[in-house]
Amino acid sequence: MQQTSGRDVKQQSLSTCLVIDDDTFNRHMIKRCVGRARPNLRLYECATLTEARRFLDHDSADLILIDNRMPDGLGTEFAQELRSNSRMADSVICIVTGDDVRTLDSGIAALSKDRLSTQSIWYMVSRFLKEREILRTTEKAQRVTDFGNQLGESLSPGMGRMVRTLRMARARVARRDPQMAIDELDKLEEMLLAMSEVVSAGTVTPIAPEPLS
Incomplete structure (x- = not known):
């Protein structure tokens, strides 16, 4: 497990990010894309799903970016596992993959590594947070x-x-x-x-x- 610092921030709601990918180059590329515009963002990385589980057993992350094809399982299945954990209810979970994102579970946010950029990541985060706020407002009104x-x-x-x-x-x-x-x-x-x-x-x-x- 390694920790690095993001460089300059505009947005305030997310303070930690966990990048899960078995490829060292991909992890660094994703961290650069995420942290480029977010100075105080704390960035963590894991090379396996097992390592990620250990990390999340005692810690949490506001944003979790997961490669789909990991040596010890599929990122989509791990994302579903996290979704069912009440501790992760406020986390933004996204698959970052070289696969065609259209073939993945539509219930999980996904980004293509080929088109990955700072803008695409934070646009996805913004859209997720807005959708979650709408959902929670609707649920509150229903309650x-x-x-x-x-x-x-x-x-x-x-x-x-x-x-x-x-x-x-x-x-x-x-x-x-x-x-x-x-x-x-x-x-x-x-x-x-x-x-x-x-x-x-x-x-x-x-x-x-x-x-x-």
Whole structure:
């Protein structure tokens, strides 16, 4: 494992890059392309997938560039392995290969070594980050919608109980039984406080119905 420094930086979001390639010349070429415009980028390199696994077991990288044909496996399969690791969820993973990129898994970003340049690498990174942001924004909106739906279903029984309690309190007042009315209103207050706690905590566990006195 070797570490080198990138030379001059424009972009801020990525701070580390791991280059995985069994060819020494290719590793240096890729590192030059990546680090040319990014001064503070920390660059690491591995010559095998086994070495990369050891590195990633105790460290991480914001950008991971992998040769497809490695002596101990395929880069595409290793990329899929990394994708399934929650620790790598924020990493940009890309295959850099001499093969026709159209023959590779379309779910993994890929760049051709024949057309590799600083511009092509960082354009790919920028596109990936934008797509990820759109995806996460969409997922967040869906989670909010789902939570609202679940919360509505969860609070529905409690709302029904509160309405019934309020009606009973009004009936007590009509029958000139103020103490019983106060008791019913106290019960209603407790229900409202419980509902407030449910909403604040984001809890959507259904409220169990209680027998009315």
